[in-house]
Amino acid sequence: MSRFFLMGLLMLILGPTATGVAQAADGEKLFQFYCAQCHGTEGKGDGPNVTGDFPVDPRNFTETAEMNKLSDADIRNVIIDGGPIADKSPMMPPWGKTLNDDEVEALVQHLRQLCNCTGKAG
Numbered sequence: 235m236s237r238f239f240l241m242g243l244l245m246l247i248l249g250p251t252a253t254g255v256a257q258a259a260d261g262e263k264l265f266q267f268y269c270a271q272c273h274g275t276e277g278k279g280d281g282p283n284v285t286g287d288f289p290v291d292p293r294n295f296t297e298t299a300e301m302n303k304l305s306d307a308d309i310r311n312v313i314i315d316g317g318p319i320a321d322k323s324p325m326m327p328p329w330g331k332t333l334n335d336d337e338v339e340a341l342v343q344h345l346r347q348l349c350n351c352t353g354k355a356g
């Protein structure tokens with residue numbers, strides 16, 4: 235009886251903490267896995283995939299002024315539907331079939347950390 239009580243207590247204490255940590259780490263992890271090859275590990279648009287014949291440079295996410303022109307919804311749409319949804323290059327692939335909403339949201343938050351900006355409203 236007391237053992238079950240203890241386990242329940244442990245889960246109560248550890249449960250929220252564990253998920254909180256996992257979520258905070260996700261954006262960074264997802265970015266390194268899916269985005270860094272083009273956008274660079276630090277988001278500067280200089281990933282190893284970007285060769286001389288890349289028609290456009292991937293966005294440098296550390297450019298605060300440029301990133302402030304985008305709302306969270308703008309970023310979300312480009313991640314889900316790819317560059318062409320925002321009149322950008324198809325070199326930016328759509329991720330809507332690869333990533334779920336939580337993952338896209340974690341990436342938006344990660345980009346906001348990289349640009350150190352909040353973006354325009356809406």
Ligand code: HEC
Nearest residue numbers: 268269272290291292293309312313317322323325326341
């Ligand atoms: C195959 C290379 C490639 C990969 C992988 C890639 N991107 Fe991009 N991304 C680009 C390019 C190129 C552009 C610039 C398109 C343009 O400016 O026309 C871009 C643009 C963007 C923009 C739009 C910025 C703006 O100014 O509107 C966002 C947001 C973005 N990428 C997020 C991501 C995220 C998040 C990931 C990972 C899930 C990712 N990208 C993976 C190539 C890539």
